[in-house]
Amino acid sequence: MKCGFCGYDIPPGTGKIFVRKTGKTVNFCSNKCEKNMFKLNRLPRKLKWTIAAKTWKEKRGGVKK
Known part of the structure; x- marks a missing residue:
């Protein structure tokens, strides 16, 4: 199972499940x-520590030095 925000694997027996109204x-x-997604309304691709940000940077041409 993967985290809905950062994309990392969740070890069995840990983590939280949030159920939307839908x-x-x-x-x-x-x-x-959880706080970054709901309370702070941040996008995963804009935070350096998420997998989405790392793949987004690779598609844009890598890290600039």
């Missing part, structure tokens, strides 16, 4: 991911 579920590996 019935769709979102899995989180930590409070950090």
Whole structure:
């Protein structure tokens, strides 16, 4: 199972499951991911520590030095 925000694998027996009003579920590996998504309304691709940001940078041509 992967985190719905950062994209990292969630070890069995850990994490949180959030169920939206529509019935769709979102899995989180930590409070950090949950707060960044709902409370702070941040996009995963704009945070350096998420997998989405790392793949987005690779598609744009890599890290600039």
